[in-house]
Amino acid sequence: MVLTDSTPSIDYRLPTDVVPKHYNLTVHTDLGNATFDGVVRTDLHIVRGTSKIVFNTLDLELGEITLQLQGHEDVLHESKREFDRVAARGIITFPKTLPAGTNARLTITFEGKLTSSLSGYYRCVGDADGKNVYSLTQFQPTAARKAFPCWDEPALKATFDITMLSRFGSVNLSNMPAQSEKVCTTYSHEEDSWLARKIATLEDPSLWKVTQFQTTPPISTYLVAYANGPFKFLESSYKSPLSGKVRPLRIYATADYIWQGQFALNVVQKVMPLYEEVFDVEYPLPKLDILASSDFDLGGMENWGLIIGRTSCFLDDPNENNLRNKQYVASMASHEVAHMWFGDITTMEWWDNLYLNEGFATLVNIRMSGIPTHALLTVAAFYQVGENFILDRLFPEWRLDAHFLGSNFYPARWLDAKLSSHPIEVECPDANKIIQVINLSSTTYRTARQPPVSSLPQFLATQHYVGQDKFLKGVSAYLKKHKYKNTVTSDLWEGIQSVTNKGIPEMMDNWVKKMGYPIISVTEKEGGVHVRQERFLETGPADAAHNETIWTVPLSILTMNEDESFEIHSDELLTEREKFIPLDMSRLFKLNSGTTGFYVVQYSPERLITLGKQAVSSDSPFSLQDRIGLVRDAFALASSGHSSVSSALGLVNSMCATWQADEYLVWDAVADSLSRIASTWWEHPEVLGPLNAFRMSLFGPIAKRLGFEPLASDTTDDQQLRVKAIEQAAEAGDPWAVGEMAARFTHFLDTGDSSEIPSELAGMIYRIVSSLSLSTRT
Template identity: 45%
Template sequence: MMSSDPSETPAISQNKYRLPKNVKPLHYDLTFWTDLESLKFGGFVTVDLDILEETSAIVLNCSDDLKLADASVHCATLDAGQLQSAQIVADKELGRASLNFPAALPAGSKAQVKLSYSAMLRGSMNGYYKSAWQRDGKTEYYALTHFQPTDARAAFPCWDEPQLKATFGITMISRAETVNISNMPAESEVLYDPTSTRDANLATLLSTLPKKDDQWKLTKFQKTPLMSSYLVAFANGPFAHLETKVVMPLSGRTVPLRVYATPDIIHQAEFCLEVTAKVLPLYEKIFEIEYPLPKLDTLAANDFDMGAMENWGLITGRTSAFMMDPKKPNILARKSIAGTQSHEVAHMWFGNITTMEWWDYLYLNEGFATLMGEAIVLGEFARVFPEWKVDSAFVANHVHHAMVLDAKRSSHPIEVECPDANFINQIFDGLSYSKAASVLRMLSEYIGEERFLKGVSGYLKKHLYANSVTRDLWDGISAASGEDIIGFPLITVTETSSGIHVRQDRYLNDGTPNADENETIWNIPLAILTVDEGGQAHVDKTAILEEREKILAIDTSRTFKLNAGTTSFYRVSYTPERLSKIAAEATKEGSVFSLSDRIGLLLRCFGTVQGRIDPGQQSPHLGRHLAERNESQVTLLSIPLALPIGQRYLDLVWVSALNSLAGVIRPFEDHRQINDSLRAFTRTLFVPIVQRFGYDFPEGESVDIVELRKTAIQGAVVGRDESVTQELRSRFTDYLKTGDKTRIPSDIAKPIFQTAARYGGREEFEAILKIAEDPTDTYRSSAIRNIGCTEDLGLMKELFSYILTKARDQDVVGFCLGLEANPLARRILVEFFQDNYDHNKDTTRYSMALAQSLETIRARITYIERSRDDLSDWLTKNTTVDALVDSTDLVYAYDWKTLIATYFAAFVTPTVMSAIDIFCIINLHHKERIRSWT
């Protein structure tokens, strides 16, 4: 275990954006008041310091929001323990204040700095800010914190860097009728009595309180362990709570768990509390380290910038991250809440006990919590929710999302230098979460999950209450990595007389890496699945590709596949013949391929086609090899045959199918003929499933059927099916008449709101907007994301005005995403951005996301230009699609093997094959099974 002795703390690097290393904070006493009527706060902070170098100036972080009243420093080693007043010099650009004083503090001494301050509660969802809620029709406020990454300085002067850990003693002063919560439990809580206050500093502070005749109370919290400033948290408001308790497996302690929210929505916290009670003891057991705090609280806030935040002992987040109406079960909400809360609880160890040294290593926190919280703990390993198939869902969501982002030139390494505070927020993206988690999952699969978690436990134990860098984690799990990697490889596989020839090159979504972009050599666990004479599958986890290319000896006369279980972070390009054989094996009952294998095959389909490689940009060997594949990619038709057979796993595959098909529809929305044909095909796939399973969700129904019904209804909406549209509109019409949402099951609220907004008028628009404005309504997120589907130009303009003037800050992105998904609104959205450019023209805080978006647009343009004519020609000439649209019975009658041969002959472009023909075969091959399920 690393000592917390400051002399053993690694040196802090010096640059413009980092604080000087002449002092180190040891302990903060933070005393402050909050007035929810004036929306102000203030107080004083006293910090105990180690003086590491002689200095007559102390520099700390302080936002210009804080009005510093006075500052002083006391050092016992100076004559008579001299108290010196300090001159305050602010640096607004860097968010700092320099305290200059006449007598230098000697190295090796102890000192104490005290600063008084006051400020307004922010409205920006960072620092110490206000959140609005409605009580009896009146808007009221409560206050809470969000400090990650660099906003503790906006609530109190501090050393706001993760490496500068300290302990914190917090005292909150508030109106007597409100509730105070913080990282630690309350040690005492008393009403303010002016006659009994002995602390002169406190008496002075209390004498300045607004409306001092009102009743105030003092809540003193227990001292925290050593922690980084961004993990400090506190809140004040009219909170109610639900509570349970758990007995921890190592310590045997009983730990109380609470979820706080405003009284109007607290009943929606039951499931969040249940998840917390399930996973907290599991983590203690897995990490073999006792949970160090006496309690764990969660606060659901109406206004919150991120999804959720892992403040130690006081998790905070959006209401949608934690709350669900218990009377309206929603599988999507359950999965989201469980994944979010399990993710944040994982941070109580990984991130909070052991913290990254600097924000360069953010992925250590977020990648691990994503893998641990959303896959390992919720799935088969701990069997919290094994029926959710979370490992396969991880492939469909995180692995796929990471590859989409990482296939861009504007990608960045998972470990990325973050000198400037403006840059830090940009790396809270899919690469720091999804790619980092995918890489860690690859490592876990390579060495084995049990050994992986043992290594993580060792890493945490070695760095308890300290900070770490990448190498520390790799050392902990005995992994040889640590490269600064951008992107991921495409592995091309060519069969030889003695085995297979494999080669690695960087994969890009436009398919043309130049020489400079193709220099990286990855260490790639190949995870080769082979089958023996008895038909048993074996996975060779020792096979590593550490160079550009190599030959591996395997028997190619039998089934084989690289990246077994889709555990590694790379794409594979096989010969057309091998791809057909893989697809054939994947369709068999009792196939050697897992669900994750099959989903991976399906998701690779669209990506591989969009990322076709130009042979002229590659080496002669690779160019010749890939030229053959570009000419023969009709074999991508075979990939959908890798869908799982039977009821149990079909839901995830249909989700992947719909997402891939939507990826083809979107680029061609402005091409009427193509778009109409694509939507007709989509109807062919999904409407029969809707007809089979209907629109209601009986209690006790399996998760798989729930998910399949949801996906089918959404697919029918994408296809603009008239019968489904009428049914969904009628359900919303019933709500307009009665105010009762009984006929709007929460699992299909999204397509219902989407349809009501698209085909309705003002009445529907205003009803959806009313739901979107109500923080107590569990349908709120669906309303926000789908009201932008309106096709009424006047209502569209009203929505833009609403976004600019009335929408909560946290909801602006949701509204805009809904509009961006509407082809009629998209150009107006661009004009709206241009008209309001002055509000956004400083791109320093989102330059990476901007670069990724621009690259996506360019890649989509290339894709359209390359495929438009072929796609249009194919849709015009091929009559099979028309037949499929005209007759569902004809769909059932087709023999899918015959149809494959027909499509091979008719195929013109891989674009069509990857998303149209493929899904037809999915449909044909499983319709009869779907019919027989109930």
């Protein structure tokens, strides 16, 4: 055996002389000794004649390695064995050349340790007393090689037969349903010689069992999954609207957690048929499970047929009735279910196209996932489609399409306004760099996995530009054409273009390949407006070196007609640096209707105040998203120096001074923007004092009206606005809010009774009262 520490070659991808077609994987799990071992038999196709086979392996002790050519009885043994630690590769040389066009079976035995690394095949201790010990996998992006020797690249799909040897009484899970499960004393030697030999070494075979799972469809290695442990489950099912088949659905966890799994299971049961209807593609596997784990690196992982994620992401205590947690669990569950189509049925060719997976999955998610900064634009559209057609159908009162703006769209846009942003398609060099690309700020994996911004919302704009029905048909065409295959960016654009007959590739090109997004300045002239695009940067107007990109921008202009009706001109595009657009300037108009486009709009201060008043009038044509967009854009422009802070405050005053509506998401936009200013000027009382007085004037009356105690009559807006208004009022120094917090906290300290502190306010009360106490002492 020769070990090298050489750096990987320039060609960081595995050679394609030999490609896998099928894996027969057997894994023995010993939780007591924290070890695993097994054998993998990989059916290969020899594309080009070679005497070397190169595959991925890392942190494994490899045993016997043999190769048998199809149609030959002779078994070949290696003549040389090398490992490249940096590239995580095994290079096996055989004594003769393997002919091109032939097939062969490579058999490798291996051993490994069940560590707490949270990647590969690892061990989890689920509770403090150490009783709930189990093992599970996390392979994305390149950790399957730590569990078994394989071709660990997404494009090298293959089918899998998985067999697990484990303790009797424990539960084995994998991507597919179990087709058989036998106590080891009844296992036949003819079925698997390696397994039979392994069973013979067990001290008491009657205490062990063998579980064999059905064969998977073609699947990328990072989506393979298995687990073993003392799991319990809740069960449900759904009926396919396309075929009428009934598929079982389960959520697994240890006994101390499983009782909190019903809500996520209910969400999955309801979204599965909706996804089939929207995409016109039936879920292809016979079952779908979720495993909630105490120790998991990501929020959730879309392993095909066996979603795995954190307990905090998939469990909900039914006794707490915590709206925020329910929204998070629902978004997480529906996001990972979306991956059963986008990412699992159709998978990106390589990690530079990760957004093709995460963007589509965001179809249903409240939080974004896994895309490089510019990708957010692409994902935004898919996210919105999902909210409108999936979760929004289940929870219309949550207004998830608007919720997305505050929770993901604008935080991601804030990131993409930085000079450190990067395009959606980022070259992923060697495997060691993939994690770095995936974790580039929130750009790629923000909050469990959040995509960067630009490309997301642009897709949202694209969806409105081409029409939602055609957009969805284009997505469906993309899925059907590339079922069980791998894709690149152009495949998606072509799918949408095939249905819409519009130049989608040209429209999306700069959004995907260039950094950043534009600011659209609006200058009013006689008979219309002059619009101009520049790159928007948080540091102020872009200089020439950072202002070369010309985006194709769907302006989506809302205008009022003479009869007081309104219409949206969704086909108005800005394809050059600037242009004049004829408009009736005596009537209402607004760019970026519905806040569907990923850009900032700058009006004059006077127009901005007028729009603010129009936005909250009783007969306003503006949507909730329009109101949110006006506030967020105004403060983005103020913080970057494109306009004054007084202009943004003037907008808020014109909107909120007399506005009685309890639209939480608009108030949340105001609160977040004012808090940012307060945190910037906290050392300047001459600024902070008047600002806090303004905050108290806005949020103090709302806090008093809603009070500290939740009511049975509360709407979803009431529940969320109560928390936000009390927080803003107290942070600004409102005497009533601070006094209530202090009294409730004191009662808790004196009596140990926390019943006067509502659970949704607990964290805030502890934080604010503690900070006030510290400031008083100093």
